[in-house]
Amino acid sequence: MNSFKQAAAGVALGVLAAGVSLGQGGKSHWQVNNNLRLEYDDNVYQAHTNKTASLKILDQLEGIYNLNLNNTFLSVRYRPTFTWWENREAARTDFLQHEASVVLNQVFSRRLSLSLMDTFNHALQPELLDRNNARVQENQDFNANSANGTLTLALSQQTFLDVAGRYYLLNYNNDVLSNLNYRVWTGGLSLRHQLSGMTTISADGRYEDTSYSGINRGAQSVFLGAGIEKTFTARLLGSLNGGVQAKTFNAGGLASKNAPYGNVSLTYLPTALIRCTVGAGYSLYETDIYPYANQERLTGFASVAYDITSRLSLYLSGALTRGQYNEKYIVSGGPVVTNTIEEINGSDLILQTSARLTYRLNRSNWLGIGYGYTALTSDLREDFDRNQYDVNWTTQF
Amino acid sequence: MRKMFLMLMAVVCALWVMPATRAADPAPTNQATAQVTQAELARLLVDVLGLSRFLPANPTPGDCFKILMSNGIVPKEGWNAAKAVTPADLARVVVQAMKRANEIKHPEVDQEWIDFLTGLGIAIDTIGKATKPLEPLAMPISPYAYTAVVDPLNKESKNIMAPITQYGADMTPIRELFRFLPLQPKPVTPTGPQGTRF
Numbered sequence: 001m002n003s004f005k006q007a008a009a010g011v012a013l014g015v016l017a018a019g020v021s022l023g024q025g026g027k028s029h030w031q032v033n034n035n036l037r038l039e040y041d042d043n044v045y046q047a048h049t050n051k052t053a054s055l056k057i058l059d060q061l062e063g064i065y066n067l068n069l070n071n072t073f074l075s076v077r078y079r080p081t082f083t084w085w086e087n088r089e090a091a092r093t094d095f096l097q098h099e100a101s102v103v104l105n106q107v108f109s110r111r112l113s114l115s116l117m118d119t120f121n122h123a124l125q126p127e128l129l130d131r132n133n134a135r136v137q138e139n140q141d142f143n144a145n146s147a148n149g150t151l152t153l154a155l156s157q158q159t160f161l162d163v164a165g166r167y168y169l170l171n172y173n174n175d176v177l178s179n180l181n182y183r184v185w186t187g188g189l190s191l192r193h194q195l196s197g198m199t200t201i202s203a204d205g206r207y208e209d210t211s212y213s214g215i216n217r218g219a220q221s222v223f224l225g226a227g228i229e230k231t232f233t234a235r236l237l238g239s240l241n242g243g244v245q246a247k248t249f250n251a252g253g254l255a256s257k258n259a260p261y262g263n264v265s266l267t268y269l270p271t272a273l274i275r276c277t278v279g280a281g282y283s284l285y286e287t288d289i290y291p292y293a294n295q296e297r298l299t300g301f302a303s304v305a306y307d308i309t310s311r312l313s314l315y316l317s318g319a320l321t322r323g324q325y326n327e328k329y330i331v332s333g334g335p336v337v338t339n340t341i342e343e344i345n346g347s348d349l350i351l352q353t354s355a356r357l358t359y360r361l362n363r364s365n366w367l368g369i370g371y372g373y374t375a376l377t378s379d380l381r382e383d384f385d386r387n388q389y390d391v392n393w394t395t396q397f
Numbered sequence: 398m399r400k401m402f403l404m405l406m407a408v409v410c411a412l413w414v415m416p417a418t419r420a421a422d423p424a425p426t427n428q429a430t431a432q433v434t435q436a437e438l439a440r441l442l443v444d445v446l447g448l449s450r451f452l453p454a455n456p457t458p459g460d461c462f463k464i465l466m467s468n469g470i471v472p473k474e475g476w477n478a479a480k481a482v483t484p485a486d487l488a489r490v491v492v493q494a495m496k497r498a499n500e501i502k503h504p505e506v507d508q509e510w511i512d513f514l515t516g517l518g519i520a521i522d523t524i525g526k527a528t529k530p531l532e533p534l535a536m537p538i539s540p541y542a543y544t545a546v547v548d549p550l551n552k553e554s555k556n557i558m559a560p561i562t563q564y565g566a567d568m569t570p571i572r573e574l575f576r577f578l579p580l581q582p583k584p585v586t587p588t589g590p591q592g593t594r595f
Contacts, residue, residue: 031447031533064447064533073444103449115455148550150455158479162455166550186549192457197435197479200459208549223549229459234475237466239459241548263547267463272504275467275538283547305467305538310499315538358536366536396535 028067032397035060039390044088048382054087071107076100083124098122111154118147141173158194179214180290198231204241210286211250217293217331218250221284223261235269247284249293251331257294259284273307287325289348289380294329298322311360318353325380346379358394366394433524435486436478439465441524446470446494447533453551467538470494473507484521488514491527496534 037058043051062079083095101119108114121144150164168184188206195201206223225243232238242262249256265279280300287295301319308314327344351374358368370392375385439461443449448468452460462476470493472486485507492498492510503509514521521527546552 027529029532031535033535066445066447066533068445073449075444075447075449077447077450101450103444103454105444105449105455113455117449117454119450148454150453152455164454164550184549188548188550194478197477200457200478202457204548206549221549229457231462231475231477234471234473237459237462237476239463261547265463267466269466269471272469272498275469277463277467281547305469307469394535 028065031064031066033062033064033394034397035062035392035394037390037392039388041386041388043384043386044085046376046384046386048384052087054085056086057084058082073103073105075103077102095124097124113152114149115152116147116149118145120145142170143173144168144170160192162188162190162192164188164190179212181213182218182286183211185209200229202227202229202241204243215291215331216250217287217291219247219293220250221245221247225261236266237268238264238266240264245284247294249329251293254293254329254331257284259296274304275306276302276304278302285323287323289325291331292325292329293331295323295325295348297324313358313360315356315358316354318351321348321350321352323348323350344380348376348378348380351375364396368392368394433482434478435472435476435480435482436461438482438487438490438524439476441528442470442490442494442531445528445531445533446537448537448539451537451539453548464539465490468494468534469496469498482524484511487521487524487527491519491521491531494528494531494534 035058037056037060039056039058040053041056042053044054045052058081060079060081062077065074065076067074077100079099081095081097081099083097085095099119099121102117104114104116106114122141123144124141146166146168148164148166150162153161153163155161164187166184166186168186169182171181172178186206186208188204190202190204192200192202204223204225204227206221208221208223209218210220211218223243223245225241227239227241229239230237240262241264242260244258245261246258247256261281261283263279263281263283265277267275267277269275278301280298282296282298285295285297287293289295299319299321301317303317304315306314324347325345330344352372353374354370354372356368356370358366360366368391370388370390372388373385374388375383377383436458439458440456442465443452443456443461446468448464449456451464458476458478462471462478465471466476470490472489488510489507492501492513497513498504501509501513511521514527517530519527519530
């Protein structure tokens with residue numbers, strides 16, 4: 001909760017600074033949006049069998065404040081979400097989830113600029129049940145905060161140096177899960193050069209330090225690589241970057257690992273009405289499965305937006321993620337719970353897909369229907385799949 | 398954490414008072430269009446349209462171009478970081494950002510885009526005047542699936558933790574799950590101890 005108070009104070013200070021600076025002139029803008037959604041979820045607890053279905057009513061109110069001065073841009077956004085579950089324990093039928101972000105861009109001169117960004121999320125995740133519908137894990141409500149900053153120096157008209165840093169923290173509210181809390185410090189340098197207006201190359205270096213509150217699943221990683229961004233045609237743009245990652249683990253007995261990393265993405269507009277983007281990435285990664293300290297993760301995604309008419313739009317998105325786990329990266333010393341082990345080497349395959357059709361009633365109101373399908377196939381944990389259907393109404397005030 | 402937060406806020410406040418001491422370069426947003434590059438225009442549009450939160454801090458021109466293209470905002474000949482912004486380019490992207498491109502009868506004719514804005518009373522002789530009526534997009538499109546970004550400065554450190562809207566559609570988060578491993582050796586018979594599985 002301390003993190004939430006600090007983030008809220010940061011947001012309030014940002015708004016205060018923005019309000020006072022209005023005396024300097026510039027354009028400020030308030031916007032308030034509301035999204036009301038009725039959803040049917042057929043597997044609330046992500047269970048393998050004996051699934052529990054529930055209706056949900058969600059209301060998201062979003063407030064955005066933008067201040068645009070000559071060399072300063074400030075944006076503050078706050079979005080609380082209220083959720084009511086029709087089929088859950090009576091004590092947990094109402095939720096309030098918070099999301100807040102602040103963006104500050106400052107241009108000092110044509111050669112020097114600074115960008116700061118903070119995103120805070122207080123999210124709600126219900127308890128989990130096993131195949132016998134017994135509660136095996138308490139709720140996983142958490143606070144997550146990501147603070148980023150980048151200082152950009154123009155060495156010449158075509159060459160730029162970015163000095164960047166990031167601090168990410170994740171804290172679970174439940175004491176039982178506190179050993180999963182973690183912090184990530186990251187620093188980086190990027191040297192970018194515009195070969196032409198259509199092509200930019202870069203050399204990148206990163207250092208990342210991850211630490212956990214509980215048993216020591218932390219590690220340090222050094223990334224060295226290069227990248228290229230290219231506009232191929234008026235309708236096709238792509239980027240590619242990659243290099244080598246050297247990872248050293250804090251826990252004794254875990255061998256260091258060097259591996260390549262990389263990601264690629266393409267954005268293509270087949271027509272003025274259709275936009276699509278595809279991409280893939282591979283790297284060593286933190287894990288979602290305790291007590292592993294590492295996974296090799298390969299992921300791909302594809303998304304399409306299609307303006308069928310001037311009022312009707314269709315959006316499709318999908319992502320497939322494969323995580324490979326090895327017993328060499330299990331950290332001992334965790335809580336003792338009897339369990340059978342059938343696999344300690346194996347992989348996860350996660351499929352997430354979503355579709356939405358929206359109809360614009362007028363300049364301020366949209367109606368929509370949506371569908372989402374999520375499936376987990378795993379050697380290491382229970383498989384599940386989940387369907388979610390919703391109708392929603394979005395209003396811009 | 399508290400000290401770091403207070404230091405960060407002190408830096409933000411210091412930056413706010415700094416404009417009085419900065420170098421006397423003219424503000425790019427108030428320059429005549431011929432002196433502003435498409436990279437600078439793209440960055441301005443990303444901020445004004447509320448798309449900054451989907452991008453890294455200080456995004457590259459390529460990052461800005463990608464997200465603008467995903468939201469249907471692109472000059473006639475595509476984005477070119479070094480090219481100076483022309484009135485035709487500016488008019489086209491502003492109308493696209495207002496989501497009124499469908500009202501242009503002959504989109505291949507540059508003058509129609511300029512005349513459309515003129516008809517609305519929007520001047521395009523400077524970037525600042527032309528972008529003044531723009532507002533954050535109510536239904537923004539973010540092209541990035543968090544799971545595919547590997548740069549540690551920008552990635553989501555776990556699988557999607559909270560529901561996000563990816564390209565206009567909602568992606569369900571994957572919960573962090575954990576299985577506890579026993580310190581005793583594995584059972585060797587099928588009737589070994591059975592416990593909770595996740």
